[in-house]
Amino acid sequence: MELVDLRVIGDERxxxxxxxxxxxxxxxxxxxxxxxxxxxxxxxGFHAHRRLEQMAICVxxxxxxxxxxxxxxxxxxxxxxxxxxxxxxxxxxxxxxxSEDCVLMVFAxxxxxxxxxxxxxxxxxxxxxxxxx
Ligand code: T46
Numbered sequence: 634m635e636l637v638d639l640r641v642i643g644d645e646r647x648x649x650x651x652x653x654x655x656x657x658x659x660x661x662x663x664x665x666x667x668x669x670x671x672x673x674x675x676x677x678g679f680h681a682h683r684r685l686e687q688m689a690i691c692v693x694x695x696x697x698x699x700x701x702x703x704x705x706x707x708x709x710x711x712x713x714x715x716x717x718x719x720x721x722x723x724x725x726x727x728x729x730x731x732s733e734d735c736v737l738m739v740f741a742x743x744x745x746x747x748x749x750x751x752x753x754x755x756x757x758x759x760x761x762x763x764x765x766x
Contacts, residue, residue, distance in 0.1 A: 634700055634707050635719035639690070650715060652688075652740070659719060660686050660742040667692075667738045671731040678727040680752045683760070686742040687720045694735035701725040703761035711737070723764065725757050 639657060642649045654662050671677060678699075689698070695712035702724055711718060720726055728737070743749065751757045 634709065635721075636709065637688075637717040637719060639715045639717055641715050648714075657717070658688055658740055662740050662742070663744050664741040665739065666741070667736055668728075669736045671696075671728075671735060673731055673733065675731065676727060676729050677731075679725075679754075680750050681725045681757045682722055683749050683751065684722050684743060685746075685749055686722055688717050688740045689720060690714060690717045690738050692736050692738045694732035696731045696735050696737060697729045699725075699727040699729065701727075703758055723757075723761060725751075725754065 637657060639650045639652070642651065652658055654660075668677065689711060691711040692714045695710060698709045698711055698718060700707050700709060700718075700720065709718060731737075751760060
């Protein structure tokens with residue numbers, strides 16, 4: 634699990650965070666998307682990606698990320714606009730407990746490709762074990 638503390642540039646007018654490919658984003662960005670308006674009783678994710686790498690930041694509000702590499706499961710609160718979570722490939726993720734004001738911004742290393750998703754947990758574990766063989 635890789636959490637990155639983003640540098641906040643602040644002055645009397647407020648705060649600013651700069652995201653730069655190859656600096657604090659460790660891959661070339663092909664896509665960005667953001668998730669907002671998710672009800673607090675709704676859970677999202679429940680999949681892994683075969684190749685995709687991503688960086689997720691709650692630029693407003695918070696949500697809880699469950700990150701699972703097939704061996705270890707961790708819960709991480711994304712609750713600060715200066716906290717970024719790097720999600721490498723072959724990591725199962727779930728998002729829970731969205732606050733009403735949550736805006737989850739995600740930068741991705743690839744274009745959207747449904748065939749890169751593993752949406753079944755048993756299949757995910759199978760592919761993790763095959764990768765380790
Ligand atoms: C992830 C977590 C953090 C697109 O058409 N283009 C896109 O770039 C994305 C991300 C999604 N979609 C479509 C696919 C589905 O029909 O939007 C719909 C919702 O996607 P999904 O159910 O995969 O959304 P989440 O919130 O479960 O997961 C998303 C990302 O898909 C995923 O890569 O890591 O956010």
